[in-house]
Amino acid sequence: MTSDFYCDEALSGRTPIDVVRETKNVLAFHHTRPYWQIHIVVVPKVHIPSLTDLAGHDVSLVYDLLDVVRDVAAEVEAQYGACRVVTNLGRYQDSKHLHFHVGFGEQRK
Template identity: 55%
Template sequence: MQLPEYHGDDFYCDVAIPHPEALRVVHDDARVLAFQHTKPFWDVHVVVVPKRHIPSLTATTDADEADLRALFAAVRSVAGVVEAEYGAAAVLTNLGRYQDSKHLHVHVHSGARRPQLDRWR
């Protein structure tokens, strides 16, 4: 399956989580999905996302604790693999206007930044 062109505001709920078979998945469990970014900004670029909709890091509540624990355990694991393979890794989340998809997600990346011809997802 090929991912459709997407112009909404929650790529993860609308496309990625329901269609992991269309992604290059690196981690998948009951609470978290991690996959290679569909339009990477860096040479190595993995996105880690909770499967339950959480709007952003700053919108979390006590009710999100289990999902956040699972999310950051997956981020730690993915970042460890990237760091071991490439010698360095960075972890990033965006907030407010910087957050294109209004669903909490964490980028794990390494290497040079790639030029972008259009908006990322």
């Protein structure tokens, strides 16, 4: 397993995070370096490399993850009138730990 921010920092507690939602299998928190005005990251609590590589984990973990993504996105959309949900794969994926970005607003400078 390669190192990644989510396992090594956010999930380990080494980097402080502002938790938005937490379940048995999923953690949602405000991005530590937000790209948008509202930028929430949703991750599984176990290392899953990507949406296309579940590393042997049961797909039910992805369902749990998407359930939290849906709830967080619905809250952002209700509060701000719009929302984006993004995940990246391959060379677009900086951290090789499955995660979704839930965002609103313009790019921060």
